[in-house]
Amino acid sequence: xxxxxxxxxxxxxxxxxxxxxxxxxxxxxxxxxxxxxxxxxxxxxxxxxxxxxxxxxxxxxxxxxxxxxxxxxxxxxxxxxxxxxxxxxxxxxxxxxxxxxxxxxxxxxxxxxxxxxxxxxxxxxxxxxxxxxxxxxxxxxxxxxxxxxxxxxxxxxxxxxxxxxxxxxxxxxxxxxxxxxxxxxxxxxxxxxxxxxxxxxxxxxxxxxxxxxxxxxxxxxxxxxxxxxxxxxxxxxxxxxxxxxxxxxxxxxxxxxxxxxxxxxxxxxxxxxxxxxxxxxxxxxxxxxxxxxxxxxxxxxxxxxxxxxxxxxxxxxxxxxxxxxxxxxxxxxxxxxxxxxxxx
Amino acid sequence: xxxxxxxxxxxxxxxxxxxxxxxxxxxxxxxxxxxxxxxxxxxxxxxxxxxxxxxxxxxxxxxxxxxxxxxxxxxxxxxxxxxxxxxxxxxxxxxxxxxxxxxxxxxxxxxxxxxxxxxxxxxxxxxxxxxxxxxxxxxxxxxxxxxxxxxxxxxxxxxxxxxxxxxxxxxxxxxxxxxxxxxxxxxxxxxxxxxxxxxxxxxxxxxxxxxxxxxxxxxxxxxxxxxxxxxxxxxxxxxxxxxxxxxxxxxxxxxxxxxxxxxxxxxxxxxxxxxxxxxxxxxxxxxxxxxxxxxxxxxxxxxxxxxxxxxxxxxxxxxxxxxxxxxxxxxxxxxxxxxxxxxxxxxxxxxxxxxxxxxxxxxxxxxxxxxxxxxxxxxxxxxxx
Numbered sequence: 001x002x003x004x005x006x007x008x009x010x011x012x013x014x015x016x017x018x019x020x021x022x023x024x025x026x027x028x029x030x031x032x033x034x035x036x037x038x039x040x041x042x043x044x045x046x047x048x049x050x051x052x053x054x055x056x057x058x059x060x061x062x063x064x065x066x067x068x069x070x071x072x073x074x075x076x077x078x079x080x081x082x083x084x085x086x087x088x089x090x091x092x093x094x095x096x097x098x099x100x101x102x103x104x105x106x107x108x109x110x111x112x113x114x115x116x117x118x119x120x121x122x123x124x125x126x127x128x129x130x131x132x133x134x135x136x137x138x139x140x141x142x143x144x145x146x147x148x149x150x151x152x153x154x155x156x157x158x159x160x161x162x163x164x165x166x167x168x169x170x171x172x173x174x175x176x177x178x179x180x181x182x183x184x185x186x187x188x189x190x191x192x193x194x195x196x197x198x199x200x201x202x203x204x205x206x207x208x209x210x211x212x213x214x215x216x217x218x219x220x221x222x223x224x225x226x227x228x229x230x231x232x233x234x235x236x237x238x239x240x241x242x243x244x245x246x247x248x249x250x251x252x253x254x255x256x257x258x259x260x261x262x263x264x265x266x267x268x269x270x271x272x273x274x275x276x277x278x279x280x281x282x283x284x285x286x287x288x289x290x291x292x293x294x295x296x297x298x299x300x301x302x303x304x305x306x307x308x309x310x311x312x313x314x315x316x317x318x319x320x321x322x323x324x325x326x327x328x329x330x331x332x333x334x335x336x337x338x339x340x341x342x343x344x
Numbered sequence: 345x346x347x348x349x350x351x352x353x354x355x356x357x358x359x360x361x362x363x364x365x366x367x368x369x370x371x372x373x374x375x376x377x378x379x380x381x382x383x384x385x386x387x388x389x390x391x392x393x394x395x396x397x398x399x400x401x402x403x404x405x406x407x408x409x410x411x412x413x414x415x416x417x418x419x420x421x422x423x424x425x426x427x428x429x430x431x432x433x434x435x436x437x438x439x440x441x442x443x444x445x446x447x448x449x450x451x452x453x454x455x456x457x458x459x460x461x462x463x464x465x466x467x468x469x470x471x472x473x474x475x476x477x478x479x480x481x482x483x484x485x486x487x488x489x490x491x492x493x494x495x496x497x498x499x500x501x502x503x504x505x506x507x508x509x510x511x512x513x514x515x516x517x518x519x520x521x522x523x524x525x526x527x528x529x530x531x532x533x534x535x536x537x538x539x540x541x542x543x544x545x546x547x548x549x550x551x552x553x554x555x556x557x558x559x560x561x562x563x564x565x566x567x568x569x570x571x572x573x574x575x576x577x578x579x580x581x582x583x584x585x586x587x588x589x590x591x592x593x594x595x596x597x598x599x600x601x602x603x604x605x606x607x608x609x610x611x612x613x614x615x616x617x618x619x620x621x622x623x624x625x626x627x628x629x630x631x632x633x634x635x636x637x638x639x640x641x642x643x644x645x646x647x648x649x650x651x652x653x654x655x656x657x658x659x660x661x662x663x664x665x666x667x668x669x670x671x672x673x674x675x676x677x678x679x680x681x682x683x684x685x686x687x688x689x690x691x692x693x694x695x696x697x698x699x700x701x702x703x704x705x706x707x708x709x710x711x712x713x714x715x716x717x718x719x720x721x722x723x724x725x726x727x728x729x
Contacts, residue, residue, distance in 0.1 A: 085497075112495065
């Protein structure tokens, strides 16, 4: 291939026919998304650590090596900067690499390649070179992981202009958003909540949900907006259920996209309920919730009845498995925080 | 490709890390004489017409480099990292590539861009501070000049691997400096290339300084080329001021890569004659006597002596080359008189392929701010008129 234009890759017009609905985990939905994208577009290649015959440590790439062979699915040397750096070269040559950083904290050696090149290449070259790379990062905790296996690194990426950062919270979104991410001409940091890999849903593939860049109201309510993403959507929904016992009607928003941020959807909800809290696992200081609270306040100050709260991990390194229950936001902790507002 | 000049430590015995550095491969010596073929490492001296072409391109490139350095000293460019004295490495690299091969350069390799056909005004766009990079990458098959050290070596390996996966015969060549070989990305690039047998050539221009830090503070081994053995690829230690040797070795490495033989690491031993950039002061860290020694090993003068001795470089040829170089220098000065007008609103245009509402809002904010300033300035002008 000598051209780099987005028109040279085959579009998803040959998506496989709809298959019968079947219960499917998020890991299986991600697997299906990669497979279908590879069937539709011969320029999609997959590589990373253990993604070949093993099928990835979370089995997200299970069976793909056998189906597509070494030229399209390959194990790389164990070097994350090398994975991202070579993906950049492949993308310049017209491929659409899907690469895996095995665990959140293992993406840090690739920080320079992601921040200095993946994020900036399109702008540096005035749009002449684009890098349609998907960087899959299993992230966050609640799986009893040892140190360096439970980080929530989303704020690093979301604060970097040039990156698109998304995170699904359920199997249907996992499939749909990963298909959209692979088809995107922008580089996408695709953050997969590890604790949700084994969550199941009945899916008829190829399922398509709301556009990747949009937030979705996943439960309607009138009194409070809980803003969650990835692993904390489940927590927020459990909180909303629990709150009904107290007569509190909670609306839950699944952000899905951290960059861009869907101001319209979230602001509309906050203007309706007049109270909002952001829930994430990552530490609070300088975290993603700070951006959410700040921009919602700037845009909706006169609609608010109370300050926007952040209910997050503490400002400490992610703890050992036996202590993570104290770290993670829980429905009880969230409801207690909402109770600190003055309710008139 | 001849392998008897491959540098390798004998793994059968304990490597002696203190052993003296070998003599770099050369085909034409400092005095401009062809070396005896028995000392040429199996490489043949390129034909006279090829050498004359390399000479012409080196002279033209140096004239450009000197011109741009002068413009920088006049304060007309934000910065310019000169490659003065490194012309043999730069021109040999470009001359060894086909038009559909790819070059992955650094900020110091502007004359490689020039030699590959990038117009002066496009090369200077970044140094003029207009945009971070300013040429047609796909037309010239040249990646943006990389500033973060050694990062581009991985991009070259990736592109070469993609070429191989597609069954193409495109080769990637990346230029690196000696300091860059200390970076992790250099190591990862060498390793990925060797494991994947990528059609890539790593050309390290060992100009002996990383800004101020000399090579013996970068590494403890004899040569950079020696490192190749650790990755499982051939390494070549070459006189980087002998364009004949550089061209012979780089061309052979490019052919090897194209024919499925995998990557090579080439070290060209040279010297950075100028400061790191115009904001550097080399008198703080090196003796001018060293610079004079290397001035005596000038790559252009050496080849000139040889070409004159074999009767290839005539007065007529020389006059033509001088004319070409001066015309380029004039064109380079001329392009500085044209003021590139870049719409500040373009700042928002290329960040994403997919439009963003928030960025559109910020673009509109800036547009309004500019309009208000212009209106206020017009009002002031009107009042004072």
